[in-house]
Amino acid sequence: xxxxxxxxxxxxxxxxxxxxxxxxxxxxxxxxxxxxxxxxxxxxxxxxxxxxxxxxxxxxxxxxxxxxxxxxxxxxxxxxxxxxxxxxxxxxxxxxxxxxxxxxxxxxxxxxxxxxxxxxxxxxxxxxxxxxxxxxxxxxxxxxxxxxxxxxxxxxxxxxxxxxxxxxxxxxxxxxxxxxxxxxxxxxxxxxxxxxxxxxxxxxxxxxxxxxxxxxxxxxxxxxxxxxxxxxxxxxxxxxxxxxxxxxxxxxxxxxxxxxxxxxxxxxxxxxxxxxxxxxxxxxxxxxxxxxxxxxxxxxxxxxxxxxxxxxxxxxxxxxxxxxxxxxxxxxxxxxxxxxxxxxxxxxxxxxxxxxxxxxxxxxxxxxxxxxxxxxxxxxxxxxxxx
Amino acid sequence: xxxxxxxxxxxxxxxxxxxxxxxxxxxxxxxxxxxxxxxxxxxxxxxxxxxxxxxxxxxxxxxxxxxxxxxxxxxxxxxxxxxxxxxxxxxxxxxxxxxxxxxxxxxxxxxxxxxxxxxxxxxxxxxxxxxxxxxxxxxxxxxxxxxxxxxxxxxxxxxxxxxx
Numbered sequence: 001x002x003x004x005x006x007x008x009x010x011x012x013x014x015x016x017x018x019x020x021x022x023x024x025x026x027x028x029x030x031x032x033x034x035x036x037x038x039x040x041x042x043x044x045x046x047x048x049x050x051x052x053x054x055x056x057x058x059x060x061x062x063x064x065x066x067x068x069x070x071x072x073x074x075x076x077x078x079x080x081x082x083x084x085x086x087x088x089x090x091x092x093x094x095x096x097x098x099x100x101x102x103x104x105x106x107x108x109x110x111x112x113x114x115x116x117x118x119x120x121x122x123x124x125x126x127x128x129x130x131x132x133x134x135x136x137x138x139x140x141x142x143x144x145x146x147x148x149x150x151x152x153x154x155x156x157x158x159x160x161x162x163x164x165x166x167x168x169x170x171x172x173x174x175x176x177x178x179x180x181x182x183x184x185x186x187x188x189x190x191x192x193x194x195x196x197x198x199x200x201x202x203x204x205x206x207x208x209x210x211x212x213x214x215x216x217x218x219x220x221x222x223x224x225x226x227x228x229x230x231x232x233x234x235x236x237x238x239x240x241x242x243x244x245x246x247x248x249x250x251x252x253x254x255x256x257x258x259x260x261x262x263x264x265x266x267x268x269x270x271x272x273x274x275x276x277x278x279x280x281x282x283x284x285x286x287x288x289x290x291x292x293x294x295x296x297x298x299x300x301x302x303x304x305x306x307x308x309x310x311x312x313x314x315x316x317x318x319x320x321x322x323x324x325x326x327x328x329x330x331x332x333x334x335x336x337x338x339x340x341x342x343x344x345x346x347x348x349x350x351x352x353x354x355x356x357x358x359x360x361x362x363x364x365x366x367x368x369x370x371x372x373x374x375x376x377x378x379x380x381x382x383x384x385x386x387x
Numbered sequence: 388x389x390x391x392x393x394x395x396x397x398x399x400x401x402x403x404x405x406x407x408x409x410x411x412x413x414x415x416x417x418x419x420x421x422x423x424x425x426x427x428x429x430x431x432x433x434x435x436x437x438x439x440x441x442x443x444x445x446x447x448x449x450x451x452x453x454x455x456x457x458x459x460x461x462x463x464x465x466x467x468x469x470x471x472x473x474x475x476x477x478x479x480x481x482x483x484x485x486x487x488x489x490x491x492x493x494x495x496x497x498x499x500x501x502x503x504x505x506x507x508x509x510x511x512x513x514x515x516x517x518x519x520x521x522x523x524x525x526x527x528x529x530x531x532x533x534x535x536x537x538x539x540x541x542x543x544x545x546x547x548x549x550x551x
Contacts, residue, residue, distance in 0.1 A: 077390065078394065162394065163395075165400070166397065169400040169401075179408065180408070180415065180416075184416060186416065186420060187420050190419050190424075191419060195423075195426065195430050213424075229417060229421055230409065230413040234408060238405065260397060262393035262401060265398060266398055324390070
């Protein structure tokens, strides 16, 4: 595959996004000035803020001013409930690991953060970003331990580890179920029509599978590609399905799964492990005794060792930033309607959102492709034979 | 910034889910799918190769057929020619034989005729001699009075007989 093309595309995209962001920021500053000058407690504003919060998963009850940053960050961040519309949301299980034992209860017990919940061992409070204005946990909905005095006990909170099935985890499970169902069906198709032309879903996905094999794995890894095909195909489709589901604005989608640093961290770590566990002696020789004069070793070896980490780190940040940026832009454009408080801006917003959604569709494929391509490239570098 | 701080729960679940997905798909999907694709590709390659071979075989066979046909045609011509010469030979032979036979028969017939003629002549001679003897006897008997006449008559008669 032609890497140059991809990079040119990426550069163009970055330039475009940057321009849009600058345009948006300039508009935003103006409108904020306006909003501040205009008298704020207005029923229309409250309602629009409510509508937006309904759409974007924020719990903005009683909010009198629309704050796009909070709404957007609420969406980008993870959540303990899956907000559907208005006041309807799906409560998700909260799983806490405390020093005394496991705590499992429904997040409905928090009533959107309005009530504390008395668990088996502690009393818990859902601290939402909106309630904690301007602290370091601004974008976080967190579960904290409430002490006897009704105040948050930070020391006790630190010992509690949150293994809850959050919105992102649930969305990821849905994506995984979808992937397993889709590919089982495809595999069944291959078993049913042995040696025959593909049909239906099978013929739709076969070119993608062959693309991963012939254009990603084979050119980058070489003749040992077969061993890494399951890994490459899995990360490709895992990222792709999560990216695409993230673009769907209603229930099974809408979560910012691949735009979450935790997920990209796991994916990048997986690639790092695959690369380094499969590295041959040439790979390690290149790192530990690079082909430079010996007195350069003190510089070169640390640089090479940093390279082991920096490659997957770039993978992690790239996917996270691309997907998150896409979500932020789409939501920012939607927010324009509520910032201007007029329907007149809606056609412009919708047109831009439509354009961005199409672009994000491309990005969804592109990022899955780039992550897989670079993983294959790193694997190829690690298993390459030198003669 | 919470945005760039991975939360431990999500890391845990993602890692668990991803590993499960990897194992599950490897067993359930990638092995059969990649295997099937590989097998099919091979079978297609094989089929194409076979088709190519068949095509070559076909051209070879066509050439061979043409050769055979030509050969057969030449052979046929030869056979026909041979047959013709044979026929001609036989005909000529037969003709010759027939002629020979005919000639022989004619010869035989001629000899026979000659023989018969000779025999007839001999017989005629015999009869003539008998007749002449008888005549002579009669003449002798009747005309013994005139000696001169008798002699002339005998001489004439004899002359006639000899001429015959």
